[in-house]
Amino acid sequence: MKFYHKQPIEAEQFDGSQTSLFGYEVIPESLLDALTGEPAYYSILIDDVESEPDDFPDDNEVSFEIGDWIVNxxxxxxxxxxEEFKxxxxxxxxxxxxxxxxxxxAKKGDYKxxxxxxxxxxxxxxxxxxxxIRTHAxxxxxxxxxxxxVEEEHD
Structure with a gap:
């Protein structure tokens, strides 16, 4: 797992090879890319515990394409x-x-x-x-x- 600034999140960039993301099965969409014949869009179905009455029926589906980041x-x-993720x-x-x-x-001593x-x-x-510190300011x-x-120590 990688850690990112802002707040703790889990994120994975979709490269087309993953069959599941965060425990959800990746489903290729029926739309095919005209050049490669490969699916251009994918989705995962999210199971909600309770649906809100005003939810649309497809609110539980998350669609994405290769190169997108899936963020939990x-x-x-x-x-x-x-680019948006970066x-x-x-x-x-x-x-x-x-x-x-x-x-x-230094922080414990309240230094700046x-x-x-x-x-x-x-x-x-x-x-x-x-x-x-000087070379990596x-x-x-x-x-x-x-x-x-903290960098892992190598034996």
Whole structure:
């Protein structure tokens, strides 16, 4: 599972090979692409516990095409085009554990991002941490502001 900025969500980009998404079966639509002969649109049927009286009968179907993102957010499944998804959600940056420790300790001490950058350039951190922060300044700032995922250690 990948984690995205904004709020925790599950998302998967549909590439045409998936037979299920979030436990729902992917159903090819009958409309065929004129050039390839492959289905151009797909759908999944969402089972609602109770239908509202004013719902349309097809409210339980989610249609999408190859390249779209299927997002499971707060018990709602929706479809987003690739560009729209990238604008709304950015994958959280992956940072080394020793850099994550600096963020955690600095925030615990109520230090500000500017102070951490200044301390980096003054050489307060271990050389490896300072070098990482300097060479990945944008990623570090995003991690500080948006959250992060700690890089898995390799054996």
């Amino acid at each position: 957010e707060a018990d709602e499944i929706k479809v987003m085009a690739d 604008q709304q959600y950015a994958e959280l940056p992956v940072i080394p554990g020793n850099v994550a420790y600096i963020i955690k300790q 991002l500017g102070w951490v950058f200044n301390a980096t350039y003054l050489g307060i951190w271990r050389v490896s941490v300072g070098n990482w 944008d990623t570090f700032a995003r991690a500080w502001l948006d959250g992060y995922v």
